Amino acid sequence: MSQRIAVILGAGPGAGAGIARAFSKTHNVALLSRNPATLSKTQSSLPSTSTSHPFPADASDPASISSAWEAIKSHWPEGTIDVAIFNAPGGGFSPGGFLSKTPEHLERGLKAGVLGAFAFAQLFLKEAKEGTLIFTGATAALRGGANFSTLSPDKFALRSLSQTLAREFGPKNIHVAHTIIDGLIDTDRVASFAGEAKEADGRISPDEIGKAYVYLHEQARSAWTQELDLRPFTEKF
Amino acid sequence: MSQRIAVILGAGPGAGAGIARAFSKTHNVALLSRNPATLSKTQSSLPSTSTSHPFPADASDPASISSAWEAIKSHWPEGTIDVAIFNAPGGGFSPGGFLSKTPEHLERGLKAGVLGAFAFAQLFLKEAKEGTLIFTGATAALRGGANFSTLSPDKFALRSLSQTLAREFGPKNIHVAHTIIDGLIDTDRVASFAGEAKEADGRISPDEIGKAYVYLHEQARSAWTQELDLRPFTEKF
Amino acid sequence: MSQRIAVILGAGPGAGAGIARAFSKTHNVALLSRNPATLSKTQSSLPSTSTSHPFPADASDPASISSAWEAIKSHWPEGTIDVAIFNAPGGGFSPGGFLSKTPEHLERGLKAGVLGAFAFAQLFLKEAKEGTLIFTGATAALRGGANFSTLSPDKFALRSLSQTLAREFGPKNIHVAHTIIDGLIDTDRVASFAGEAKEADGRISPDEIGKAYVYLHEQARSAWTQELDLRPFTEKF
Amino acid sequence: MSQRIAVILGAGPGAGAGIARAFSKTHNVALLSRNPATLSKTQSSLPSTSTSHPFPADASDPASISSAWEAIKSHWPEGTIDVAIFNAPGGGFSPGGFLSKTPEHLERGLKAGVLGAFAFAQLFLKEAKEGTLIFTGATAALRGGANFSTLSPDKFALRSLSQTLAREFGPKNIHVAHTIIDGLIDTDRVASFAGEAKEADGRISPDEIGKAYVYLHEQARSAWTQELDLRPFTEKF
Structure with missing residues (x-):
């Protein structure tokens, strides 16, 4: 088995699980989330022949991420982490009028969506x-x-971080990319609040997100992509 | 004298002072900064016929901003605040390799540059x-x-905030704008670290920034600008 | 009277006339359009104390623009052209399915909207x-x-042209700017096809466009704007 | 053998040949270019087991493209064209001061780079x-x-065209994408004017461009990419 390790912070049942399944063909997969139930759900969706392990971690807490990182290295002492995916949802999806929000709402998003990514x-x-x-x-x-107002600022900031790191670390052989997930992801949770998609393939398949991430990882360094958008064929944009 | 009040958070000697001078022709000007020396320097640069007052406030602390806001209203009890300028510098200008920075660096910028703006x-x-x-x-x-990596994320996030508020509050008669200051500002501090400009007008005049802000304020609502860039004629961009 | 000349290519009754009125306070105004009726309508809207002259010119024909340019200089032999506004509408507003269009449709837009601007x-x-x-x-x-498909390509290309010229000619003391007119302009023609605006100030006032262009012209070179958006306060964007 | 046909307009020795090689594994490949020598060079670089055919076509002439299209269908009467790649270079790479250019320079670029793409x-x-x-x-x-000024406008316009078509034809099951090739391509011609790359993989491999295009074609419609950038790991951007 490969000694390569893919770490996924935000290994929830949507994009996270799709990304985990995609990398599980070639990598040991470290699944990170705050929520143990989420981790077992994702892990149980992986092929039985794959190797994975759950690590509790809170994306809004740098110390917690750091502890998980050490635990990963202890778990696979011979392994090399060559894929790191920051897939945490930031502040969560809670749109609403600006005056109904508090600075604490925003701060939560900035911590989980930007500070955690930085760490x-x-x-x-x-x-x-x-x-x-x-x-x-x-x-x-x-x-x-x-x-x-509590959703978009952390997403802008995360994109900025991806750009600054791509420019610094590209020449050092690290491929840094950012994706634009433009549309609803095809999950049970989305179906529970938005109903079924009106058309076949009208929601983004988690496994297709996974394929896109593997594609980015496999790009030769003479032709790297920094930003990749993904949306269903029917999406207005 | 007008009972209109312009509040400037980040009333330092560069753009802040230029903006204060520009609005002092028509408004009572509330000068906010963490630094008392900064406030007196800016205040002393205003025309003697103008009305202004300093209010200590820390842009990274919502409670401190809120206290200053109440103090402004007490100071001019008959006044109406119709101009609010968020001009705080965010994390400050301290470029450097990503691995030399800490999450605390970034957090400071997010607090001063985004959370303060939100509050x-x-x-x-x-x-x-x-x-x-x-x-x-x-x-x-x-x-x-x-x-x-510790400079750009809060600037991206602030731009996001300006957009979300412009879209929500434009139809409610509030003009929300964002400026792109693209170049060095002509101040003593800049001269102290970067030397004199190579060419006349090669740095952005604080008073020209002030004029631009007044122009934005005076635009009729049938033709509002959301984003305005300002740069010296010689600037590479 | 000033010997300064402002040349407006696309001096029609909407933005063109507003721009002409704004510059007529300080400049001799050269009004260029393919349509003589358009030119007299615009000219008759200018203050009686102003100085203006119509020059027929076809924005899609470089030779025609060149002839008009020479005629302007002959008309005001002591004058200096220090303002040039390209306000031609490009391909005209005719949205529709791609397969209902022909390459000739697009070519017309590229000629009138880009080639004419270049010349x-x-x-x-x-x-x-x-x-x-x-x-x-x-x-x-x-x-x-x-x-x-026949409307947007020439607008993208015009924006590109404005950027490349701003970067080349800014350091040579020429301020090159591009505006984003985002919304319907308040004209009789618009009212004839779209009805009256639902709200006061819900359409862009031609005179406010004119003020914005004068503002751009009057910016000091230490703080030039390259791109300015203008939209009604109620506009979705 | 598959009856699927990939048509590549601009099948020159750089990106065009890489794209042709990549699709030749699954498709009959129609190679279009104005230059017969280019076509034979590209064709000779394809695997001997692949099926391809050259078709002379001038990207700046809609009638010529149309003739080639009919010839492709006659050549493979049982085939279905499901991949169409517009890879023509537009105006060609000839940077220079604006005043050294003529409107004809620009017009050539707009014809070859936009009008041809439209047709x-x-x-x-x-x-x-x-x-x-x-x-x-x-x-x-x-x-x-x-x-x-004669290079960028047609590229902006082409990007606009890709967006408008993506929005109209995505819901009709056609994946429309635009790529940003950001860097020099690794070809003999580039080496002849720019010398060898300073670093291994410092220029974009034509075959990696080909892989990216096949990846875009193979994306499931629940997760389509509209814009993909490609650049060497060492590229400044």
Whole structure:
């Protein structure tokens, strides 16, 4: 079995699980989330022949991420982490009028969506000699829509972080990319609040997100992509 | 004298003082900064016929901003705040390699540059029936350059905030704008670390920034600008 | 009277007339359009104390623009052209499905919207020692919407041209700017096809566009704006 | 052998040949270029087991593209065109001061880079029930640099076209994408004017471009990418 390790912070049942399944074909997969139930759900969706392990971690707490990172290295002492995916949802999806929000709402998003990404990236970039660091972004990274005052700022900031790191670490053999997930992901949770998709393939398949991340990882360094958008064929944009 | 009040958070000797001088022709000017020396320097640069007052406030602390806001209203009990300028510098200018930075560096920038802006905007938008809210941004709001990992994310996030508020509050008669200050500002501090400008007008005049902000405030609501870039004629961009 | 001349290519009854009225306070105004009726309508809207003259010119024909340029200089032999505004509408507003369009549709837009701008800019930049060159752009310069295949490409291209000229000629003392007119302009023609605006100030006032262009012209060179968006306070964007 | 056909307009020895090689594994490949020598060079680089055919076509002439399209269908009467790649170089790379250029320079670029793309897209979209249409773009599609007045406008316009078509035809099962080739391509011609790359993988491999285009074609429609950037790991951007 490969000694390569892919670390996924935000290994929830949507994009996270799809990314985990995709990398599980070639990598040991470290699944990180705050929520143990989430971790076992994702882990149980992986092929039985794959190797994975859950590590509790809170994306809004640099110390917690650091502890998980050490635990990963202890768990696979011969392994090399060459894929790091920051897939945490930031402040969570809770649109609403600006005056109904508090600075604490925003601060939560900035901590979970930016500060955690910063700490996670440092752990990877301190050690990696080569490999891929991907940040999962969203439409709200490109446009600050009305009622998105606690959702969009952390997404913009995460995109900025991905750019600054791509420019610093690209020449050092680390591929840093950012994705724009533009549309609803096809999960049970989304179906529970938004109903079924109106059309086949009208929601983004988690496994297709996974394929895209593996594609980014496998790009040769003469032709790296910094930003990749993904949306269903029917999506308005 | 007018009973209109312009509040400037970040009333330092560069852009802040230029903005204060420009609005002092028509408004009582509330000067906010953490630094008392900064406030007296800015205040002493205003025309003697103008009305202004210093209010200590820490842009990274919502409670401190809120206290200053109440003090402004007590100071001019008959006044109406129709201009609010968020001109705080965020994390400060300290470029450097990503691995030389800590999450605390970034957090400071996010607090001073985004959280403070959020709290400041709430104070204004809760009360204002009309008027202008301007956020001072920078080139780093558009592009995450190498070595800018603690500088650029808060600028991106601030730009996002300005967009989301423009879209929500424009139809409610509040003009929300964001500026891109692209170049060095012509101040003594800049001269002390960067030397004199190579060419006349090669640095951005604080008073020209002030004129731009007044122009934004005076735009009729049938033709509002959301984002305004300002750079010296010689600037590479 | 000033010997300064402002040349407006696309001096129609909307933005063109507003720009002409604004500059007529300080400049002799050269009004250029293909349509003589348009020119007299615009001219009759100018203050009686102002100085203006109509010059027939076809924005899609470089030779025609060049002839008009020579005629302007003959008409005001002591004058200096320090303002040049390219306000031609490009391909005209005719949205529709891609397969209903022909390459000729697109070509018309590229000629009137880009080639004419290129020729016009060359005439100005060959001679000017200082001054302002403004290109009127649109929302379609930022986003290629569905059914805009013959509308958006020339707007994108015009924006590109404005950027390349700003970067080359800024350091040579020429201020090159591009505007984003984002919304319907308040004209009789718009009212005839779209009805009256639902709200006061819900359409962009031509005179406010004029003020914005004068503002751009009057900016000091230490703080020039390259791109200015203008939209009604109620506009969705 | 598959009856699927990939049409590549601009099948020159750089990106065009790489794209042709990549699709030749699964498709009959129609190679289009104005230059017969180019076509034979590209064709001779394809695997001997692949099926391809050269078709002379001038990207700046809609009638010529249309003739080639008919010839392709006659050549493979049982085939289905499900991949169409517009890879023509537009105006060619000839930077220089604006005043050294003529409107004819620009017009050539607009014809070859935009009008040809429009005509090519119409031929494909009139008939295709599903498949992929990719436009090759460049850094100059995002930024109008100084001295790029005859290079950048057609690239901006092509990007606009890709967006408008993506929004109209995505919901009709056609994947429309645009690429940003950001850096020099690793070809003999580039080496002849720019010398060898300073570092291994410092220029974009044509075959990696080909892989990226095949990846875009193979994306499931629940997760399509509209814009993909590609650059060497060492590239400044």
